[in-house]
Amino acid sequence: MSTKSAKHIRDKWRSKSWYMVVAPSFFGNIELGSIPAQEEQMLIDRVVEATLYDITGDFSHHYLKMFFQIHKIEGKTARTLFKGHEYSRDFLRSLVRRRTTKVDGLFNLSTKDGFKLRISVSALTLSRIKTSQEQFIRDMMEKIIRDKATALTLDQFVQEMVLGKIASDIYNQAKIIAPLRHVGIRKSKLIAAPTELPKEAPVSELDDTEPEAEAEAPAQ
Numbered sequence: 001m002s003t004k005s006a007k008h009i010r011d012k013w014r015s016k017s018w019y020m021v022v023a024p025s026f027f028g029n030i031e032l033g034s035i036p037a038q039e040e041q042m043l044i045d046r047v048v049e050a051t052l053y054d055i056t057g058d059f060s061h062h063y064l065k066m067f068f069q070i071h072k073i074e075g076k077t078a079r080t081l082f083k084g085h086e087y088s089r090d091f092l093r094s095l096v097r098r099r100t101t102k103v104d105g106l107f108n109l110s111t112k113d114g115f116k117l118r119i120s121v122s123a124l125t126l127s128r129i130k131t132s133q134e135q136f137i138r139d140m141m142e143k144i145i146r147d148k149a150t151a152l153t154l155d156q157f158v159q160e161m162v163l164g165k166i167a168s169d170i171y172n173q174a175k176i177i178a179p180l181r182h183v184g185i186r187k188s189k190l191i192a193a194p195t196e197l198p199k200e201a202p203v204s205e206l207d208d209t210e211p212e213a214e215a216e217a218p219a220q
Contacts, residue, residue: 063091116192
């Protein structure tokens with residue numbers, strides 16, 4: 001590399017400022033890392049990826065990928081909105097078993113404070129089940145998840161979703177219909193937000209008493 005090119009690269013980086021990206025307040029404003037930009041407006045709407053482990057410090061959450069979208073810059077801090085989450089491919093692949101049934105549900109819903117989400121729920125059984133049982137489980141998924149969305153703000157809904165409370169509620173009811181091995185909300189995506197965003201809630205720690213990020217059948 002020529003001296004001129006090296007100087008050009010150094011000057012390019014020197015002109016950029018570094019901003020600390022933080023998770024939303026309901027995740028404790030946890031620092032997600034630093035990101036460079038020549039102008040702060042260039043960061044708006046950029047999506048940052050992390051894992052739930054990065055936020056909770058619990059290694060059992062390493063398979064849950066989290067996505068946050070930068071929506072505001074305050075000084076050198078980039079504030080984010082929850083954009084979605086999903087299981088890692090390896091974890092999702094590890095759940096699949098032969099001679100079992102995977103019941104999937106895809107639902108569009110609105111939270112109490114007007115955020116619109118698309119949610120993918122999966123229930124995996126211990127053995128194959130009938131089509132009628134699949135439909136019962138899918139209907140149960142939808143009722144529970146819609147009732148939750150109607151009653152909870154986005155902040156509350158996301159915490160219950162990624163920490164496993166909603167999956168646990170589905171598991172406890174659906175296991176009456178068929179023996180289940182796993183229930184989880186494997187993917188979510190924020191598809192629309194209110195024109196005026198609600199004021200951020202006070203910073204609070206994650207509730208460690210919640211179940212893990214999925215519901216599992218007890219070991220046999």
